[in-house]
Amino acid sequence: MSRLKQYPFLRLLLPFMAGISVGMLWPPQIFTTPLCVVVLLFLIVLLFFLYFIEPFDSVLFGSVLFLFLLLAGIYHIGLRYSMLEERMNEGYGTYLGKVMGSPVKKERSYRVLLMVRAIDRYGKPVGNRQKVYATLAVDTVVATLAYGDLILCRGWLSPVDPPMNPEEFDYRKFLFRQGITGQIYLEKESWRKTGIQGGSKWFVFFHSFRTDLIEKLRAGRMGEREFQVLAALSLGYRDEMDPGLRQGYAGAGAMHFLAISGLHVGILYLFLHALLGFLVRIPGGRLIRTVLV
Structure with a gap:
């Protein structure tokens, strides 16, 4: 624990990440109520009060700060889910979509992740952007799609259905965690490539x-x-x-x-690598740290 004190950013990041993890296990509506906001504001005022009073109680201040960061992480994930729900569009229309991943070949179709935005009759983008999974009929053009390609499509955009049975895997929630809010099916004649790249070169x-x-x-x-x-x-x-x-x-x-993912594993590796840095002071400590991490 004394080693962790040398990295204040990690000490602040851990309870916030824990709050995000807890928030992903509960319905987002619970943590986006006005009461939750009031509690967070109260904790901010309490932190200011505890910081300036004498004598300074570091244990009490740290406990309140931990609770604030934990609740802030929970509120963050709840607010993100609520914003995704508000941005959900559904209905038949014309959409401009940016390909966000390589097409995946299924048994009788392709599936590709799109970032779509509705287009009005004058060709101008309207409404919010949202990530959706598009199911495309088998076509030779689909296999040529790559990240950043812009396509113009027309179809019925709909939300992902929730599970029908209590024990069934919640695929809708799984997609929501990735920011994916809907789905659309496109026939061969209902979409085309624009020939424009919409993604950064990097x-x-x-x-x-x-x-x-x-x-x-x-x-x-x-x-x-x-x-x-x-x-x-x-x-x-x-x-x-x-x-x-x-x-x-x-x-x-x-x-x-x-x-x-590999990114999460990399972050955990860096954290453990820093936490066990004291081992380098003993003979063979570098090898021991490498094995433990």
Whole structure:
């Protein structure tokens, strides 16, 4: 714990991240009420009061600060979910969509992640942007889609259906955590490429690099399910994950393992690496730290 005191940013980040984790387990409406805002404002006033009174009680101040950051993390995730719900559009219309990932081949269709925005009859964007999964009829053009491509489409945008059974995997909530709020089905004649790139060159480059890594994993000597789990853990790629596999992990209470990506593992590694830095002062300490991390 004394080692952690040398990194005040981590001490502030941990309760906030814990609050986000707790918020993801509860309905967002609970933590976006006016009462929650009042509690957060009260804790801010209390922190100012505790900071300036004499004598300064560091334990009490730290406890209140921990509680404030925990509630702030919960409120943050609840507010994010509420904003996603408010931005949800549905209905038949014309949309401009930016491709956010490589098309995934299904049995009789393709699925691709889009960032869409409605277009009025004058061709001007209206409304909010939102992430949706588009199901496209099999076509040779679909396979050529890449990150950043802009497409013009016309179809029926609808929200993802909630689970019908109490024990069923909540796919809608799973997508919501990724900021995906809807779905749209597009026939061959209901969409076309505009020939315009809407993404940053850096994002296009890094997405292409990630796609190459995914293909290298796919070419490895492993089963389809092993590939899906490894791609999810190492690269955060879950687009091809089998629903039955998701349901199995959810039923075992281990769905959070599939939510962990290589980025999360990297952050955890840096945190543990810094926390165990005191080991370098003893003989062989660097090796011990490497093994423990």
